[in-house]
Amino acid sequence: MLECQQLTKRFGERLALDALDLRVGGGEIFCLLGANGAGKTTTINLMLGFHTPTSGTVRVGGVDPAADPHAARALLAYIPEQVNLYPLLTGLENLEYFVQISNGRRYSRDDLMGYFTQAGLSSADAGRRLGEYSKGMRQKVGIAVALAKQAKALLLDEPLSGLDPKAANEFCSLLIALKERGTAILLATHDLMRARDIGARVGIMRAGRMLAQRDTTELTHNELEQVYLDLMRA
Amino acid sequence: MNNWMLTTRSELRQMLRDGRVRVALLTLLALFATTLAVGSAQQARYDSNVREAVKADRSIWERQGARNPHSVAHFGQYAFKPAGAISLFDPGLTPWLGTALWMEAHYQNTAAYRAIDDQVAPTLISNLSAAFVLQYLAPLLLIFLGYALIARERERHTLKLVLANGASLRAWAGGKFFSLLTVAAALWLPSLALVAIADSSDERARSVMLVLAYAAYLIMLCALTLAVSAKARTARSALLALLCGWVVMALVIPRVAAVVAERAAPSADAGQFWRDVRAALRQGVSGHDPADAREKALLEKTLAEYGVTRVEDLPVSFAGIALQAGEEHGNEVFDHFYTQLRAAEERQRTVLRLASLVSPWIALRGLSSGIAGTDAQHHSHYVQAAENYRRELQRYLNGNVTQNAKGKDSDYQADALTWRQTPVFSYRTPTFRELGADYLPDALLLLAWIVLSIVALTVAVRGLVREGALA
Numbered sequence: 001m002l003e004c005q006q007l008t009k010r011f012g013e014r015l016a017l018d019a020l021d022l023r024v025g026g027g028e029i030f031c032l033l034g035a036n037g038a039g040k041t042t043t044i045n046l047m048l049g050f051h052t053p054t055s056g057t058v059r060v061g062g063v064d065p066a067a068d069p070h071a072a073r074a075l076l077a078y079i080p081e082q083v084n085l086y087p088l089l090t091g092l093e094n095l096e097y098f099v100q101i102s103n104g105r106r107y108s109r110d111d112l113m114g115y116f117t118q119a120g121l122s123s124a125d126a127g128r129r130l131g132e133y134s135k136g137m138r139q140k141v142g143i144a145v146a147l148a149k150q151a152k153a154l155l156l157d158e159p160l161s162g163l164d165p166k167a168a169n170e171f172c173s174l175l176i177a178l179k180e181r182g183t184a185i186l187l188a189t190h191d192l193m194r195a196r197d198i199g200a201r202v203g204i205m206r207a208g209r210m211l212a213q214r215d216t217t218e219l220t221h222n223e224l225e226q227v228y229l230d231l232m233r234a
Numbered sequence: 235m236n237n238w239m240l241t242t243r244s245e246l247r248q249m250l251r252d253g254r255v256r257v258a259l260l261t262l263l264a265l266f267a268t269t270l271a272v273g274s275a276q277q278a279r280y281d282s283n284v285r286e287a288v289k290a291d292r293s294i295w296e297r298q299g300a301r302n303p304h305s306v307a308h309f310g311q312y313a314f315k316p317a318g319a320i321s322l323f324d325p326g327l328t329p330w331l332g333t334a335l336w337m338e339a340h341y342q343n344t345a346a347y348r349a350i351d352d353q354v355a356p357t358l359i360s361n362l363s364a365a366f367v368l369q370y371l372a373p374l375l376l377i378f379l380g381y382a383l384i385a386r387e388r389e390r391h392t393l394k395l396v397l398a399n400g401a402s403l404r405a406w407a408g409g410k411f412f413s414l415l416t417v418a419a420a421l422w423l424p425s426l427a428l429v430a431i432a433d434s435s436d437e438r439a440r441s442v443m444l445v446l447a448y449a450a451y452l453i454m455l456c457a458l459t460l461a462v463s464a465k466a467r468t469a470r471s472a473l474l475a476l477l478c479g480w481v482v483m484a485l486v487i488p489r490v491a492a493v494v495a496e497r498a499a500p501s502a503d504a505g506q507f508w509r510d511v512r513a514a515l516r517q518g519v520s521g522h523d524p525a526d527a528r529e530k531a532l533l534e535k536t537l538a539e540y541g542v543t544r545v546e547d548l549p550v551s552f553a554g555i556a557l558q559a560g561e562e563h564g565n566e567v568f569d570h571f572y573t574q575l576r577a578a579e580e581r582q583r584t585v586l587r588l589a590s591l592v593s594p595w596i597a598l599r600g601l602s603s604g605i606a607g608t609d610a611q612h613h614s615h616y617v618q619a620a621e622n623y624r625r626e627l628q629r630y631l632n633g634n635v636t637q638n639a640k641g642k643d644s645d646y647q648a649d650a651l652t653w654r655q656t657p658v659f660s661y662r663t664p665t666f667r668e669l670g671a672d673y674l675p676d677a678l679l680l681l682a683w684i685v686l687s688i689v690a691l692t693v694a695v696r697g698l699v700r701e702g703a704l705a
Contacts, residue, residue: 048398050699070400078398084390088248097244101237101406102399129251145399155398 001026001075001153001184002047006056009042009208016042018208019056026152029175029185031195033228034205040188042208044155047186048078061152074103077146081158083138087131091141092116094130098141099148107148119144120170136167143174146183153184160191172198196224204231237402241409246416249379259417262367262375266424269364273322274431280333284314287334296654300647302639303631304557310338311627313620313659315345318607319437320428320444324365326603331613337624337659339631340515340560342568344504345617364425365602368448369595370484372421373455377476380414380459382469388698389468397699407695411460418452436665443666444605447677450684451598457687464694483593491589491596492582499581507571514567532559546641553643554636561628568621579610590679597679604673607663611672615664623659630656 002024009017017039024030032040045051046058049069058065065072085094095112099105116126119140130138139159146154154175160168172194179185179198189195195202196216202224203213211231219227249255291312298306313335321328332345384407387393396406425448428441459476466472502510536555537543545552583600590597603609639646 050394050398070402073398073400076398076400078395080391080395082391083395084392085395086244086248086392088251089244093244093247097240098396098399100240101396101401104237149399 001061002030002186003059004043004046004056005058007043007046007053007058008055009039009046009051010054016208017046020208020210022203022210022213024153024184024186026184027179027182028201029179029187029199031199031202032186032188032205033190033192033195033202034188035190035232037207038205039208040205041157044078044157044186044188047155048073048076075152077142077149077151077154079139079142079146079154079156079159081161082135083142085130085138085141088129090127090129091121091133091137092126094141095144095148098145102145102149112148115144115148116141118147120174134167136163136171139163139167139171140174143171143178146178151183153186154178156185156187156189158188158190160189160194168194192225192228193221196221204228206232237405238408238412241406242412242416245383245410245413249413249417255379258375258378259420262371262421263424265362265371266364266367266421269362269367270322270424270427273325273363277317277319277322280317284316284333287312288314292658295656297650298653299650302644302646303634303648303652304339304553304644306648306653307339307628307631310336311659313337313616313623313661315613315616316661316663318440318663319432319434320441320606321608323363323425323428323444324602324606324608325363326365326606326608327610327613328608331610335617335620337620337627339557339628340564342564342572342621342624345613365606368421368425368451369598369602372418372452373480373484375421376414376418376452376455376459377473377480379417380456381463381466381473381476383410383414384460384463384695384698385466385469385472388464393698403695403699407460407464407691407698411456411691414456414460415453418456422448422452436663436667440605440607440666444602447598447601447605447680450680451594454594454680454684454687457684457691461687461690461694464691464698484595487589487593488586488596488599491586491593494589495582495585498585499578501575501578501582507575511567511571514570515564528559528563529556532556548640550636551639551641551643551646554632554634554639557635558629558632561625561632565625576614579614583610587675587679590676594680594683597676597683601673601676601680604669604676605666611669612663615669616661619661620659623657627656 002022004020004022007017007020007022008015020039020043022030022043032038032043034040042051046053047060047065049065049072052066060072061075063072063075086097089097092109092112095116096107099107099112099115113123113126117123121137121140121144125133125137130141133141142159156175159171163171168191175185175187176198187195187199196219199216201213201215204211204227211234212227214224214227216224291314295309295311298309301309315333315335317328335345336343384393387396393406397403422445425445428444429438432438432441458479462475462479463469463472466475532555533545533552536548536552537545540548540550542548586596586600590600600609604611634648634652635646638648
């Protein structure tokens with residue numbers, strides 16, 4: 001579903017991404033690990049079509065996002081670290097707006113409420129203004145958008161930062177549920193433990209290069225941490 | 235519902251949920267409605283006063299009894315300036331230009347009874363009009379509502395989220411534009427009352443032109459506001475840029491342009507103007523000075539025309555001929571000085587139009603007061619009509635002396651019926667069709683500003699998605 005081949009991105013003299021090879025299939029969670037500046041967000045921006053590759057290719061469901069960003073984005077849902085929706089609209093109104101603007105379809109209130117609750121939000125929250133939501137609740141609205149637009153792939157950029165453990169666990173449960181529906185999920189995160197728990201594979205990046213890709217079934221938490229630290233020190 | 239309608243609905247929903255916006259919008263609408271209502275009441279009172287004054291002045295004129303026509307000419311009459319129905323919307327220069335003109339022998343006076351003279355301390359509020367609300371206060375509300383529409387979404391990465399979900403940038407930006415335009419339309423709608431109260435086809439045409447001009451102006455404001463919002467790095471810098479732009483373009487440039495225009499085409503101050511006029515008049519036939527060289531030449535010419543050698547042998551009163559000759563010389567003098575004055579005003583107008591290239595407010599003000607019939611051009615038309623009447627009246631009265639005062643001169647008295655037979659001054663405001671071409675440059679300048687602002691908005695919005703702008 002998500003595929004990068006020798007994907008390279010330069011910003012002037014700076015090499016932000018260096019010959020990245022990556023493939024995330026439907027029903028798979030791939031976790032990108034790395035320090036700030038490793039190239040995780042650049043990878044996501046290339047998949048969203050906000051950057052044009054310097055060389056190499058990127059495909060979303062077979063679509064080149066640089067050539068046809070609308071077609072690529074129609075297949076995607078995106079959740080950034082801070083989901084800044086519209087604070088004066090209710091949660092349900094935000095969901096309605098983001099879903100309708102993405103595909104132009106009209107949804108009944110019942111349908112929207114269904115996606116809202118599937119994303120782990122209560123029907124009582126639906127009528128509350130988003131300004132009153134916690135960060136975790138706003139992330140869940142993002143998940144509801146992905147559910148409603150039936151995204152084939154979900155791109156998440158540090159969504160777990162700043163969430164309390166309970167909210168992070170709930171959020172990870174939602175990602176697993178989406179994976180089980182067949183959604184391809186690319187999760188950029190610093191959270192090694194949760195990456196190990198929910199990801200089928202992890203990729204460790206540094207300075208724009210993918211240093212290693214591992215199946216999480218092959219590693220314990222400690223082993224993953226050790227591999228990560230070794231690669232960061234090398 | 236397409237994307238732009240969706241975004242428009244969403245924005246309006248958010249605006250209306252913000253209590254500050256509701257208060258600001260309702261306050262401005264109330265102020266606008268109040269200025270229209272107060273303007274309407276003031277105009278009704280003015281019209282009533284003018285009707286009574288015209289009646290009283292005419293009554294006094296007709297009840298003069300038997301008098302010498304030249305004494306009557308000096309007694310004079312007033313030419314009152316009527317107010318058009320839509321002048322209540324934009325009083326323009328009316329408070330500064332005077333509302334009644336005293337028409338007397340020998341002098342082309344300027345209009346007197348300026349509203350501004352009745353104010354102990356003229357304030358902004360005392361001159362508040364519907365045009366002022368739309369010209370100066372509506373932009374502030376639109377800036378307040380629009381500065382963050384795009385800038386804040388970019389700043390908070392909401393725009394990235396919207397586009398990442400597959401929204402069309404054009405439709406999204408269009409929705410933002412239409413949401414701001416909807417607020418502008420809400421402010422503009424009450425001005426349609428002008429079309430309803432217009433009581434002639436010309437006033438109706440003017441009202442339509444006026445509301446269209448303000449619609450164009452509000453569209454331009456919305457586009458400019460959003461262009462700045464799209465271009466600015468942060469919402470705060472967008473607000474600052476827009477407020478600075480408003481101060482500079484709406485307040486500073488028009489003031490500076492007026493000073494530059496006055497320097498470029500100085501108009502004589504009133505004192506100097508009248509000193510020059512009197513000096514020029516003294517050089518000619520006054521009608522009161524038998525020693526005057528011009529009168530001697532006139533006498534010789536008149537005697538030759540009638541084939542006689544003495545004044546006593548003339549079949550008509552030479553006094554009447556001399557008075558009319560004095561009037562005609564005076565007319566030449568006044569035409570000379572007033573033409574100079576109007577030429578200076580026209581040059582100043584040209585300078586102001588050039589300044590419209592950097593401030594749309596100047597073009598709008600010129601167009602608005604022109605359409606409302608409250609600018610200098612309309613005032614000149616009224617002054618010229620009064621002057622034409624004065625000259626005609628003087629010709630009639632001097633003709634009466636010429637025909638009837640032979641041998642009596644200043645002892646001659648025309649009977650009381652004479653004054654009733656003089657025509658009543660009846661002024662008709664020129665139709666917009668007659669003067670409309672004068673305002674074409676202002677309309678074109680405003681149109682150019684709309685095109686410019688929409689191009690600026692389009693370029694700024696495209697810049698939002700240039701390589702890496704949202705990453």
